[in-house]
Amino acid sequence: MLRSAIQHSLRRATSASQQSITCRNLSSSSTPHRKVAVLGAAGGIGQPLSLLMKLNPLVSQLSLYDIAGTPGVAADVSHINTRSEVMGYVGEDQLAQALEGCDIVIIPAGVPRKPGMTRDDLFNINAGIVKGLCTAIAKYCPNALVNMISNPVNSTVPIASEVFKKAGTYDEKRLFGVTTLDVVRAKTFYAGKANVNVAEVNVPVVGGHAGITILPLFSQATPQANNLSDEVLTALTKRTQDGGTEVVEAKAGKGSATLSMAYAGALFADACMKGLNGVPDVVECSFVQSSITELPFFVSKVRLGKNGVEEVLGLGALSDYEKQGLEALLPELKSSIEKGIKFANQS
Ligand SMILES: NC(=O)c1ccc[n+]([C@@H]2O[C@H](COP(=O)([O-])OP(=O)(O)OC[C@H]3O[C@@H](n4cnc5c(N)ncnc54)[C@H](O)[C@@H]3O)[C@@H](O)[C@H]2O)c1
Numbered sequence: 001m002l003r004s005a006i007q008h009s010l011r012r013a014t015s016a017s018q019q020s021i022t023c024r025n026l027s028s029s030s031t032p033h034r035k036v037a038v039l040g041a042a043g044g045i046g047q048p049l050s051l052l053m054k055l056n057p058l059v060s061q062l063s064l065y066d067i068a069g070t071p072g073v074a075a076d077v078s079h080i081n082t083r084s085e086v087m088g089y090v091g092e093d094q095l096a097q098a099l100e101g102c103d104i105v106i107i108p109a110g111v112p113r114k115p116g117m118t119r120d121d122l123f124n125i126n127a128g129i130v131k132g133l134c135t136a137i138a139k140y141c142p143n144a145l146v147n148m149i150s151n152p153v154n155s156t157v158p159i160a161s162e163v164f165k166k167a168g169t170y171d172e173k174r175l176f177g178v179t180t181l182d183v184v185r186a187k188t189f190y191a192g193k194a195n196v197n198v199a200e201v202n203v204p205v206v207g208g209h210a211g212i213t214i215l216p217l218f219s220q221a222t223p224q225a226n227n228l229s230d231e232v233l234t235a236l237t238k239r240t241q242d243g244g245t246e247v248v249e250a251k252a253g254k255g256s257a258t259l260s261m262a263y264a265g266a267l268f269a270d271a272c273m274k275g276l277n278g279v280p281d282v283v284e285c286s287f288v289q290s291s292i293t294e295l296p297f298f299v300s301k302v303r304l305g306k307n308g309v310e311e312v313l314g315l316g317a318l319s320d321y322e323k324q325g326l327e328a329l330l331p332e333l334k335s336s337i338e339k340g341i342k343f344a345n346q347s
C-alpha cells in the first residue's frame with residue numbers, strides 16, 4: 001500500500017522497489033549514471049527525501065550528507081533494494097567526498113520555522129549555512145544542478161548565485177529555488193474546490209516562495225473550472241500563500257512541512273534528472289534567474305534540459321486579480337533578493 005502510494009506519487013519515475021531488479025538491469029545499460037547529494041539528509045525533510053531519491057531509478061549514486069546523523073540514515077536507506085548505491089557522509093571533513101562527481105545537489109539544510117516566525121526570520125542562521133555549502137559546491141562539483149530548499153528561498157538562491165559568481169563557477173542555468181510545494185498545494189486545494197480529479201490538475205505558481213510573493217495562477221489552471229466564484233479564488237490564493245504557515249501552526253513548534261516537501265523535492269529532482277537525460281518537454285515552476293519581470297530572480301515555468309534551464313517561460317495571460325497580486329509582490333521579493341545579495345558580498 002505504502003509502496004504503491006509512493007510509486008504513484010513519483011508519477012514520472014518508473015516503478016521502483018517491486019521492479020527494482022528489472023530496473024537495475026535496465027538502468028545499468030540504458031540509464032545514465034547520476035550522482036545525487038542531499039545536504040541536510042538527516043533532517044525532517046532530508047530523511048524522507050533521501051528515501052524518495054532511493055526509490056528513483058534514475059539515481060545511481062545517492063550521497064547523504066549532514067553535520068550529524070547521516071551514518072544511520074544512510075545505513076537504513078541503503079538496505080532498500082533499488083538501483084542506487086548509498087553513501088553517508090558526516091561533518092565538514094567529508095563534504096568534499098559527498099559532493100565530488102554530483103549531477104544534482106539538493107539542499108534542505110537549515111533551521112525550520114516555529115509558529116509566529118516568517119521565513120525571513122530564518123535568514124540569520126540559514127544564510128550562513130547555505131553560503132558555506134555553496135562554497136563547497138563551487139569547489140567540488142561546480143557543474144551540478146543545485147536544488148535549493150533551505151529558507152528563505154527568496155534570499156538563499158541569490159546568496160548561492162553570488163557565492164558561485166565569486167568562485168567563477170556561476171551558471172544561471174544550474175541554480176534553482178525549489179518551489180514545487182506551492183504547486184503541489186495549489187493543485188490539491190484547487191481540485192478540492194473545483195471537484196476535479198487532482199491527478200489531472202495543473203496550476204502554475206509564480207513569483208517567489210514566501211507569503212504574498214507566492215502567486216498561484218488559477219486563471220491558467222487545467223482543467224478549468226467555471227464554477228469558482230471570485231471569493232473562492234481569493235480564498236484558494238490565500239490558502240496556497242499560507243500553506244506553509246498552516247503546517248507550522250499544526251506542528252506547534254515541531255518544525256514545518258517535511259513530508260509534503262520531501263515529495264515536492266523528489267518531484268523536482270526527478271524533473272531535473274529527466275532534463276539532464278534528454279527527456280523532452282520537462283516543465284516545472286522554479287525560482288531562477290529571470291528577465292520576465294524587472295527582478296533578477298523570479299518563479300515561473302521553466303523548461304528543463306541537458307544543461308539545466310533550457311528556457312524560462314513567460315507568465316502568460318493573467319486575470320486582473322493576478323495582475324494586482326503580481327504588482328503587490330514585487331517590492332517584498334525585490335528586498336529579499338537584495339538582502340541575500342548583500343549578505344553574500346559583505347560577509
Ligand atoms: N522550499 C520549500 O518549499 C521548503 C519547504 C519546507 C521547508 N523548507 C526549509 O527547509 C529547511 C529544512 O527544514 P527541515 O524541516 O528539514 O529542518 P530540520 O531541522 O529537521 O533539518 C535540517 C537539517 O539540516 C542539517 N544541517 C544544519 N546545518 C547544516 C550544514 N551546515 N550542513 C549540512 N546539514 C546541516 C541539520 O543537522 C538537520 O539535520 C528549512 O530552512 C525550512 O524552512 C523549505
Ligand SMILES: O=C(O)C[C@H](O)C(=O)O
Binds near residue numbers: 112113243244256
Ligand atoms: O513554511 C515554511 O516555513 C516551510 C516551507 O517554506 C513551506 O512552504 O512549507
